[in-house]
Amino acid sequence: MIKKVLIANRGEIAARIIRTCKKLDIQTVAVYSEADQKAPFVSMADDSFLLGPPRVNESYLNIDKIISIAKESKVDAIHPGYGFLSESGEFAEKSQHAGIQFIGPTSKVMEKMGSKIEARNAMKWAGVPVVPGTDGAIASAEDGIEIAKDIGYPIMLKASAGGGGIGMQVVQTDEELMKAFESNSKRAQTFFGDGAMFLEKKLENARHIEIQLLADNHGNVIHLFERECSIQRRNQKVIEEAPSSFISDRTRKLMGEAAVKAAKSLGYTNAGTIEFLVDEEENFYFLEMNTRIQVEHPVTEEITGQDIVEHQIAIANGEELSIKQSDLQIDGHAIEVRIYAEDPVTFFPSPGHISVFQMPDGKYCRNEVAVAENYDVTPYYDPMIGKLIVKGSTRDEAISLLKEALLTYKVEGIKTNIPMLLAIIDNEEFKKGNTTTGFVQEYYLPQVKTK
Incomplete structure (x- = not known):
């Protein structure tokens, strides 16, 4: 125990x-x-x-x-x-x-899922759709250019061992692929000790939607529905919500079943997440598996009433899952925003001394923070200083509550991305649910560059 x-x-x-x-x-x-x-x-x-x-x-x-x-x-x-x-x-x-x-899961499963190339192949074996791309590492930029002729541009160049957007770049031409290959491979080698690169077709107007899983050591696997994580900057998530405003009940069911099937095929245990790319027709494709708790797990907890960390500990204790799939249902809508110590236009980190730090307070607010007033944000770690999560009975209500909360969130002494978050949730396309992975580039950046 x-x-x-x-x-x-x-x-x-x-x-x-x-x-x-x-x-x-x-x-x-x-x-x-x-x-x-x-x-x-x-x-x-x-x-x-x-x-x-x-x-x-x-x-x-x-x-x-x-x-x-x-x-x-x-x-x-x-x-x-x-x-x-x-x-x-x-x-x-x-x-x-x-x-x-x-x-967490076993080391064997983690190592398999830690390699994006191995993970792709494991998902194909399990019958889960994957994005068209290479089944193994590409030896050189020249080899990649030959393969690109079959896949077709635009293409995502990715590090097999990557994460957080490191070693990942969209390429549109042979020339771009030639320039990007070596620099991204070296960066991946530096950060992850593995410079292996592979290619995937870039899906246009895609959404990043993931399924939260729980699996015990007795063969029971369930999903806690989906999270929409499409609002990103530099391939790093900024806003997450649950449930997705885009997919149908049918697609939600199919994605959940595919994720559970994948976890069972791996012999997966503990909490994990299967990430998918979803196209305009709601076709979904495996992106990667995170063999850990996610930054954005609170939105799932808010709509299901479950404590994922508590489940993790129970599973590690050898206990069977205390809930079944049929026990779960979606209650309301939750949105999480990541508060970063960074310039909201350039996205450059903004370390320094926090002279004022006041969080919004209310029954609809959940604050997860790493800092406090009179705290020094250092340049050594990820610039995220906190997360703000709100829940409403509907998505519209959640957006309204989020805006109210962000307007009262005070951080002085450093720059934060709060102005960016406010601009995004005020955007009509965001309100309509048109949240693709290209949202920041298409709607936010042009807006700030004209100011």
């Missing part, structure tokens, strides 16, 4: 996990870098330990140091959150070898 958990992460997700652990009367251990000594999550935990200097390879990616602290603290389990080591098969395996339960 899990009675003590080490959270191998930082920021808002560490705080989020600690809250559920407190609810379950589970003790928590936080780990932090020198840059995060004054971060709110550190004081929230029952105990905390310094990992090392700010740079991630000396702190949040230091597997041996984290496991050493876990053993010293005599924890029963490690929760990896998202990002950092959350999808590291090596971390999961070393945790298990140390006699510490890893709250």
